[in-house]
Amino acid sequence: MKLWNNNGRPTTRMKRLKKKRYKWAAIIALSAVILAVLGYLTILFGGMLVADKEKLVLNDATTVELENGEVIERIYTENRTLVSIDEIPDHVEEAFMAVEDARFYEHGGVDPRAIFRAVYKDLIAMKKVEGGSTITMQLAKNLFLTNDKTWMRKTKEVMAALYLERNYTKKEILELYLNRIYFGKGIYGVEQASQVFYNKPASELTISEGAMLAGMPKAPNTYSPVDNPEEAVKRRNVVLDRMHSVGMITSEQLLQLQGKTLEVNYQEREDQKWSNSYVDLVIREAAARYNISRDELKRGGYRIITGMDPDIQKIAYEEMQNGEYAPGSVEGVQGAFTLMDADSGAIVAAIGGRDYEHGTMNRANVRRSPGSTIKPLSVYGPAMMEAGYDPYSLLVDRPMKFGNYEPKNYDGNYEGLVSLYDALVKSKNVPAVWLLDQIGIKTSKEYLKKLGLETNDSGLSLALGGLEHGYSPVEMVEAYRAFSRGGKAIDAYAIKKIEDRNGEVIEEMEPKERTVFSEQVAWNMTEMLQRVVSHGTGTSGSYGKALAGKTGTQQHDSVPGKNKDVWFAGYTPEYVGSLWMGYDSSGKDHYLEGGSSYPTAMMKSILTKIDQQKGLSASFQQPEGVEEDVAPPVKLPVIDDLNVKFEVGGSSLIRGRLSWTPGEDDRIVYHIYKEEPGVDTRVGEVTGKGTFKVDIKNVFQRHTYYVVPYDPYTKMEGQQSNRAVLEW
Numbered sequence: 001m002k003l004w005n006n007n008g009r010p011t012t013r014m015k016r017l018k019k020k021r022y023k024w025a026a027i028i029a030l031s032a033v034i035l036a037v038l039g040y041l042t043i044l045f046g047g048m049l050v051a052d053k054e055k056l057v058l059n060d061a062t063t064v065e066l067e068n069g070e071v072i073e074r075i076y077t078e079n080r081t082l083v084s085i086d087e088i089p090d091h092v093e094e095a096f097m098a099v100e101d102a103r104f105y106e107h108g109g110v111d112p113r114a115i116f117r118a119v120y121k122d123l124i125a126m127k128k129v130e131g132g133s134t135i136t137m138q139l140a141k142n143l144f145l146t147n148d149k150t151w152m153r154k155t156k157e158v159m160a161a162l163y164l165e166r167n168y169t170k171k172e173i174l175e176l177y178l179n180r181i182y183f184g185k186g187i188y189g190v191e192q193a194s195q196v197f198y199n200k201p202a203s204e205l206t207i208s209e210g211a212m213l214a215g216m217p218k219a220p221n222t223y224s225p226v227d228n229p230e231e232a233v234k235r236r237n238v239v240l241d242r243m244h245s246v247g248m249i250t251s252e253q254l255l256q257l258q259g260k261t262l263e264v265n266y267q268e269r270e271d272q273k274w275s276n277s278y279v280d281l282v283i284r285e286a287a288a289r290y291n292i293s294r295d296e297l298k299r300g301g302y303r304i305i306t307g308m309d310p311d312i313q314k315i316a317y318e319e320m321q322n323g324e325y326a327p328g329s330v331e332g333v334q335g336a337f338t339l340m341d342a343d344s345g346a347i348v349a350a351i352g353g354r355d356y357e358h359g360t361m362n363r364a365n366v367r368r369s370p371g372s373t374i375k376p377l378s379v380y381g382p383a384m385m386e387a388g389y390d391p392y393s394l395l396v397d398r399p400m401k402f403g404n405y406e407p408k409n410y411d412g413n414y415e416g417l418v419s420l421y422d423a424l425v426k427s428k429n430v431p432a433v434w435l436l437d438q439i440g441i442k443t444s445k446e447y448l449k450k451l452g453l454e455t456n457d458s459g460l461s462l463a464l465g466g467l468e469h470g471y472s473p474v475e476m477v478e479a480y481r482a483f484s485r486g487g488k489a490i491d492a493y494a495i496k497k498i499e500d501r502n503g504e505v506i507e508e509m510e511p512k513e514r515t516v517f518s519e520q521v522a523w524n525m526t527e528m529l530q531r532v533v534s535h536g537t538g539t540s541g542s543y544g545k546a547l548a549g550k551t552g553t554q555q556h557d558s559v560p561g562k563n564k565d566v567w568f569a570g571y572t573p574e575y576v577g578s579l580w581m582g583y584d585s586s587g588k589d590h591y592l593e594g595g596s597s598y599p600t601a602m603m604k605s606i607l608t609k610i611d612q613q614k615g616l617s618a619s620f621q622q623p624e625g626v627e628e629d630v631a632p633p634v635k636l637p638v639i640d641d642l643n644v645k646f647e648v649g650g651s652s653l654i655r656g657r658l659s660w661t662p663g664e665d666d667r668i669v670y671h672i673y674k675e676e677p678g679v680d681t682r683v684g685e686v687t688g689k690g691t692f693k694v695d696i697k698n699v700f701q702r703h704t705y706y707v708v709p710y711d712p713y714t715k716m717e718g719q720q721s722n723r724a725v726l727e728w
Helices: 011-047 090-100 112-125 135-144 152-167 170-180 189-196 207-215 227-247 251-256 274-290 294-300 308-323 371-386 421-426 429-439 440-451 460-464 471-484 518-536 597-614
Strands: 060-063 069-074 303-306 336-341 347-351 394-397 416-419 495-499 504-510 547-557 564-573 574-580 643-648 652-659 669-674 681-687 691-695 702-712 725-726
Touching: 011 691, 060 294, 069 294, 069 702, 090 135, 090 170, 090 207, 090 227, 112 564, 112 643, 135 152, 135 170, 135 294, 189 518, 207 227, 207 251, 251 336, 274 347, 274 495, 308 597, 336 471, 336 495, 336 597, 347 471, 371 421, 371 429, 371 460, 371 471, 371 518, 371 547, 371 564, 394 421, 394 429, 394 702, 416 421, 421 429, 421 518, 429 440, 429 460, 440 460, 460 518, 471 518, 471 547, 471 564, 518 547, 547 597, 547 643, 564 597, 574 597, 643 725, 669 691, 681 691, 691 702
Parallel strands: 060 303
Antiparallel strands: 060 069, 303 495, 336 347, 336 574, 394 416, 495 504, 547 564, 564 574, 643 652, 652 691, 669 681, 669 702, 702 725
16 A cells, blocks of 8 residues: 655555544543543533532520529530521631631632642642642531542532532631531530630630630640640640731730630530430420421421529429339339419420439320319319309218229218318319219310310219329319419410521510409419318328429229329419329339328428528418408317206396317307207297307206307208206
8 A cells, every 4th residue: 555656755545644634633522521521521511510509507405494594404416506607707717717727718618739739748648738728528428428538429519519619609618617627525616615725715716725726626636725735725825826927916816816715614514314204295295286397496496485494493303313202012102293373274394204304204295093183173163163163062971882983982981961171171082073073074174275275085983083094283273273363274385486597586475364264263273272281181291381282193003902093282372383193104013002192291391492492472362352261160069068048147047058179260250959748949040159048947847958050151950969958
């Protein structure tokens, strides 16, 4: 094949070959250019595939606070408090830039100069001594990528950094970075680091303090000012030196600042258990009432303002730790306590267990059989509202059956007839069941529903709290509040207000009252329940101020003579409270030896300590428009010393003088009877005294008298006295 002609010039074939070579070279060159452009575009715009916009919204701790802004607890996955870049001092920003990325405001996310410098220093040292990552690249890696040391991960880091630079301002990137970085001990972000290590906001950090924090992210544990103060000082001084080298501080400042101590004000948070139960109540309420889940609270940065009174919460916690517990068959007797502000409905204290830990069963919300604490709610209150009963109405008190149901009085004593007032004070069972049968279960359940105590139970055991599911301590304070505030019930709540991370109020509790009982019935009940505490089943313990309440004991299902649940529920003029004791699970080996005296005594102990701090009211104030105070029940005496004598005087010159020992209650009326053939005659009456004079018309006739004590409230006579005979 001839490629050259005779005169030395290339043949046509030679020209075709050369042309083909040029063509392939051009194709290869064009392909390289296209690949380069595509690679550049991939790096430039591929960041949108790497960056996850959701991860740009940083997790922010939710704070549970008092009304005065004091933080009770923080709820978080990452312990972070977001802060605006406008609140971070310039010298703090400069400290981080000096040590991490001095040309932050000059590059576009990737700094070639820093990369070449890092490579050069690494080659000289023959090891990794300096990184070339910018602040933007570090942020991209922390937000979107793992710590894998591969070229692909580094490429993605560059892509994400370029994406951030195109879509966010330098200030926005720096704000994200300062809020994202990790400082050890579970602390994220410069604001929370400032609070933990210096006990003040980032806005108040000095140059030296900012430099110390800026030095920590490289190795948080190594440079911890708490665990390794000497290394922390060295690292801070390195940061200050970098700040000087780039002109952020003067030589004079450098020397002066490097001579400072760390000035750390670190106070390690105690394992605060006294608030655990209450915070758990808050978390549950946020989910149930406002549909904010626990996971959302851990990341959402909410500010939750509560109704807690920390003084009362601590008192209740300490009492539950150290107080007397109902003795049980084995260890593990538990308790739950709830106290609500009677006016607002805000829960001021809640204890979910003797040794409550976050995430365990919060017994303040667990339903238990309420025992006799339900009697005022399910029987006596509705009866006085609907059936014309009052405190002195007479109820049947004798052994009886209601179908297959045969209730018994706990003490085995029966009086035949007893006033509603006495039946409540003495916590008699049979009269309560009899009265429920009279007013009807339907009526009772309607009132329970109004009180927020709905139940599916439909038996007469409803009168005694023998329910399938029962009620929680929180539900019991909601219901008893009706007696405390003129017959109006209210929903209890722990959360007063919720703000989002931007400070906007998104939820606010607006409690609404609902009328259940009349003011008169509520006042009658308050008067009677005070008597329960002073003279009835609620006398255990000591409390010197106004208190109305009811005890409750639920007998064990399978161990005769033993108890399963014991209660006290009641109220002062300021607060409504309930206290339960028992086992979490009650089997044949788990039963209480003691009764309701234990929760009653503990409730009084808690109130006594609250009174010492806050000064509680000595009496309940009678509302306007209600009738006079409900007088306590009258106890009729048995008279066995009636005597009669002649004396001179009176219209018939000679008369008889009856005398006897009267009862201690001067409200008792004494009816004086004279025996007559057929029907005896009542010849008179006297109130509160033990003497009576009768005129005698025929002194030679035999006269026989007796006295019968009479209750002016129940209109019931007592036993006849002995006979006294008057004859000449």
